[in-house]
Amino acid sequence: MNNNCNTCNNNCTACEQQTERVQFTKEMKKDYTILIPTMLTRHFKMITKLMGVYGYNVELLENSSQEVIDSGLKYVHNDTCYPALLVIGQFINAIESGKYDPHKLALLFTQTGGGCRASNYIPLLRKALAKAGYSYIPVISLNFVGMEKTPGFKLTLPMLRRMMYAVTYGDMLMLLINQTKPYEIEPGAAEALANEWTEKLANQLGKTKKLKYKLITDTYREIVRSFAALPMKKEKKVKVGIVGEIFVKFSPLGNNDLENFLISEGAETTMGGLVDFAMFYVCNEIADNKLYGTKKILSKVFKIAYKLLLKKQQDMIDAVREESDFRPFTSFEHTKSLIDGYIGIGAKMGEGWLLTAEMLEHLDSGVNNIVCVQPFGCLPNHIVGKGMMKPLKEKHPEANIAAIDYDASASIVNQQNRLKLMLANARDIMNAEQEIADNTVEVENTVEDSKEPSLV
Numbered sequence: 001m002n003n004n005c006n007t008c009n010n011n012c013t014a015c016e017q018q019t020e021r022v023q024f025t026k027e028m029k030k031d032y033t034i035l036i037p038t039m040l041t042r043h044f045k046m047i048t049k050l051m052g053v054y055g056y057n058v059e060l061l062e063n064s065s066q067e068v069i070d071s072g073l074k075y076v077h078n079d080t081c082y083p084a085l086l087v088i089g090q091f092i093n094a095i096e097s098g099k100y101d102p103h104k105l106a107l108l109f110t111q112t113g114g115g116c117r118a119s120n121y122i123p124l125l126r127k128a129l130a131k132a133g134y135s136y137i138p139v140i141s142l143n144f145v146g147m148e149k150t151p152g153f154k155l156t157l158p159m160l161r162r163m164m165y166a167v168t169y170g171d172m173l174m175l176l177i178n179q180t181k182p183y184e185i186e187p188g189a190a191e192a193l194a195n196e197w198t199e200k201l202a203n204q205l206g207k208t209k210k211l212k213y214k215l216i217t218d219t220y221r222e223i224v225r226s227f228a229a230l231p232m233k234k235e236k237k238v239k240v241g242i243v244g245e246i247f248v249k250f251s252p253l254g255n256n257d258l259e260n261f262l263i264s265e266g267a268e269t270t271m272g273g274l275v276d277f278a279m280f281y282v283c284n285e286i287a288d289n290k291l292y293g294t295k296k297i298l299s300k301v302f303k304i305a306y307k308l309l310l311k312k313q314q315d316m317i318d319a320v321r322e323e324s325d326f327r328p329f330t331s332f333e334h335t336k337s338l339i340d341g342y343i344g345i346g347a348k349m350g351e352g353w354l355l356t357a358e359m360l361e362h363l364d365s366g367v368n369n370i371v372c373v374q375p376f377g378c379l380p381n382h383i384v385g386k387g388m389m390k391p392l393k394e395k396h397p398e399a400n401i402a403a404i405d406y407d408a409s410a411s412i413v414n415q416q417n418r419l420k421l422m423l424a425n426a427r428d429i430m431n432a433e434q435e436i437a438d439n440t441v442e443v444e445n446t447v448e449d450s451k452e453p454s455l456v
């Protein structure tokens, strides 16, 4: 039994919070339902299904009403990171929904293991559960650095491999929806196709006994071809890159449905995937060895993982390039190289240098309009996001960046007005560029005409 503190996760006696941690045991695996919170619905749906292969009964939470925020505010201090407040709110709201037997429930939550507060979300969750009267519900930590061991839950290599493919599939669907939804002729066609694929892929990952590499790469190509076959309007739209703190960037609950708002305002959105975040995480472990001399063996393992993830990303890039006219992902190696002269690889709190790298990547690929989202009071991301805007704009004066903060009391109207202002600037620039391009063509045609030999 682990006696670490429910509040700070340390084994000390400095405060009165020290209580026993409730473990998720092997016996519980048989008849307990494990709830996981949402961030990226499609990715997580696939992960939920594949965990069934390993005997876990997992359910993805999709409750996202105001009640979720209210539950979070009730059991978590309002100064706490907004993503923690939302996820804890989502768990408690689900427990109290009457849908489950709380005595047969376990909660699964990720722990990054970094110096950021994300490592402390689990103790916060346990504290909230105790406050709400559910201290008997076991919490399982999903982490890759051995932070907490759980007897009834084991992250095995085959399971990790399936999870990796759930992430690549999810990223692929995200990339393709982003490039089709704003242009679809039949409203809802892109989402419907993505839903169909999510179902199919979840079944593939959750049912296929031997998951062959060839099946995965063939599936990428099949997905791309199906999206390329969607009838689409030929229009030019303002492109907006979304960067920021991972939860607020990806979760509609965290960002007040940012993507759909931008699409409804006539924009096309684009963003780096979850694979990039995984590679960022792996890079940090390698950098820690270089900078602080952490265990060499771990660094070797992470170097192998990095190469593997790069290869998986390249498979997706090849499929998009060879099967369609869609813009593929940018290789993470290139994204990473862009930070030279801006920020060091030691800046890894929150989304660290990745946030700056993603802004640079958008600018590098000609997407000058960027929304940088972060939870209100998220110090690490304010530094690598807002804090980097000045040096970024000095070298890229064309950058049109809006930084938007999110928390339970932020005004949606205020957020949307700022987004509209950014879009208005973007449209003015796009129209002016179009005018210059049209005039250049006209001048070139006139010059060509004057070169025609006279017939008389």
Ligand code: SF4
Pocket (backbone or CB within 6 Å): 081, 082, 083, 116, 117, 118, 119, 245, 349, 350, 351, 375, 377, 378, 379, 380, 381
């Ligand atoms: S990145 Fe920001 S929001 Fe996330 S845990 Fe760290 S401080 Fe909190």
